[in-house]
Amino acid sequence: MRAAVQHRYGPPSVLHVAEIERPLPGRGDVLVKVAAASVHPGDYFVMTGKPYVLRLVFGLRRPRHGIPGRDLAGVVAAVGRDVTGVRLGEKVFGWSSAGTLAEYACVPADHLVPVPPSLSVLEAAAVPTSALTALQALRDVASVRPAQTVLVTGASGGVGSFAVQIAKAFGAEVTGVCSTRNVHLVRSLGADHVIDYTRTDFTGTEKRYDVILDNVEAQPLAAVRRALTPTGTLIPNSGHGGRWLGPLGRIVKARVLSGFTRQRLRPFTSVEKYQDLLTLADLLATGQVTPVIDRSYPLDEAADALRYVGAGHTRGKVVVTL
Structure with missing residues (x-):
């Protein structure tokens, strides 16, 4: 072959x-x-x-x-x-x-x-890896519930495009962050609000979110935390970082900071699960999620x-x- x-x-x-x-x-x-x-x-x-x-x-x-x-x-x-x-x-x-x-x-x-x-x-x-990551981050780590506010950075990317749709399927109010050329795409995925990062820095506005799934990690943790509610959940989800340890430094910092604040800073690694793949198949079959x-x-x-x-x-x- x-x-x-x-x-x-x-x-x-x-x-x-x-x-x-x-x-x-x-x-x-x-x-x-x-x-x-x-x-x-x-x-x-x-x-x-x-x-x-x-x-x-x-x-x-x-x-x-x-x-x-x-x-x-x-x-x-x-x-x-x-x-x-x-x-x-x-x-x-x-x-x-x-x-x-x-x-x-x-x-x-x-x-x-x-x-x-x-x-x-x-x-x-x-579907598999990217959608499983989005599903487990929002459902298992953040426990997203109806009417919560969820912000997704990198909303037009692989994980982000699934995360916007899954968060909507869970009943959340979703804000997607992307570049100018992807605003229409992210809105078509069901995002209630779209932030063009070339024009607006979401960490500098007065809006606070219950959950932030940060697939880009372009801002310092301290800045992103300002965009969280006092008891909100931040999920750093980027593989980028230094050539030796990659994102591990940021992950360790988030873990340490989490012990000194009511905010939940939750780096995680997705785990491939058969039952979760079935859940995604159901979301796909019902049209709630489209790749x-x-x-x-x-x-x-x-x-x-x-x-x-x-x-x-x-x-x-x-x-x-x-």
């Missing part, structure tokens, strides 16, 4: 498409013929091996898994002998830690759910897809088709 592979850390140029052996499903696995796989900033960081702290998890000298990508959608091609409830030929979407920028991927059965009939496989591939696709690239241009994601400022998700 054809796959995008890398044998060392580095810029997108380390990726090349090669013929490799097709994987065989284990007893609890599903072999998926991949139709589309989305990429996000986390894939870019793992590809480059920066911040260096990532290498403790993904391989010290070279990537442990030579195929990038975690999210996918496609058709069930084979199942392991212990797998039940999954049909050959069924359209599914989910995630795999073994890499998804390949024609086939072996995926544990509990990492996949059926694609809702209203969704294309291209749209479904855009935003910025661009799609063929597999041969996977390096360009990751280069585009690494440059920042994507509108929604970037998808690689196979």
Whole structure:
């Protein structure tokens, strides 16, 4: 099969498409013929091996898994002998830690759910990691309730575009922060208010929010806290930072400060959960959440897809088709 592979850390140029052996499903696995796989900033960081702290998890000298990508959608091609409830030929979407920028991927059965009939496989591939992050941040960390005020920075990006819609589905009053060119997009996602950050600094207004999901972290923590209510929740959610520790310094600072204020400063890491993927499938099926696709690239241009994601400022998700 054809796959995008890398044998060392580095810029997108380390990726090349090669013929490799097709994987065989284990007893609890599903072999998926991949139709589309989305990429996000986390894939870019793992590809480059920066911040260096990532290498403790993904391989010290070279990537442990030579195929990038975690999210996918496609058709069930084979199942392991212990797998039940999954049909050959069924359209599914989910995630795999073994890499998804390949024609086939072996995926544990509990990492996949059926694609809702209203969704294309291209749209479904855009969902897992970014939408799970938005769902868990708003529901599990912030406990968003109806009529609360929620501000989302990076509202036109991968996580942000899902967060605006999910917060609205929870009944919140949502404000999205984005650039001028994305104001219309964020408003179309259901945001009640849109702030163009090139014209207005949300930390300098008198408005206070119950929840801030900060996907950009362009302002100091002290400034963002001024935009919170006295008992509000701030969720820092950016992978950027120094070349060695990335966002860890800011995360530690937020944890320490949280012990000295009634405000809740809650950095978190999303966890891939089957039940949460089912929840997202329901939100997608009912039209409460719709993926935003910025661009799609063929597999041969996977390096360009990751280069585009690494440059920042994507509108929604970037998808690689196979």
